[in-house]
Amino acid sequence: MAAYVIVGVLVGALAIVTLAALVLGLLGAGGLVNLARCTRCAHLVIIGRDDAKPICPYCRHEHLAHPLTTLRNPRRELLHH
Numbered sequence: 001m002a003a004y005v006i007v008g009v010l011v012g013a014l015a016i017v018t019l020a021a022l023v024l025g026l027l028g029a030g031g032l033v034n035l036a037r038c039t040r041c042a043h044l045v046i047i048g049r050d051d052a053k054p055i056c057p058y059c060r061h062e063h064l065a066h067p068l069t070t071l072r073n074p075r076r077e078l079l080h081h
Contacts, residue, residue, distance in 0.1 A: 027033045038056035
């Protein structure tokens with residue numbers, strides 16, 4: 001019985017990821033969004049067609065994404081803003 005639940009969860013997760021990829025592909029084909037790399041850390045970022053420099057949420061809000069790194073180097077976060 002537990003195997004059916006695990007398989008069901010995996011199939012559901014795969015379906016959600018596939019649907020998200022399909023929607024992003026259709027939006028990209030229509031020219032509404034682009035997939036680019038962040039200029040600071042090279043994470044993939046979804047940007048609008050008018051955005052020039054892609055910056056990911058991790059670099060924009062580093063203290064929220066990487067709190068342990070910010071605690072070790074608090075001045076590093078202050079220099080970005």
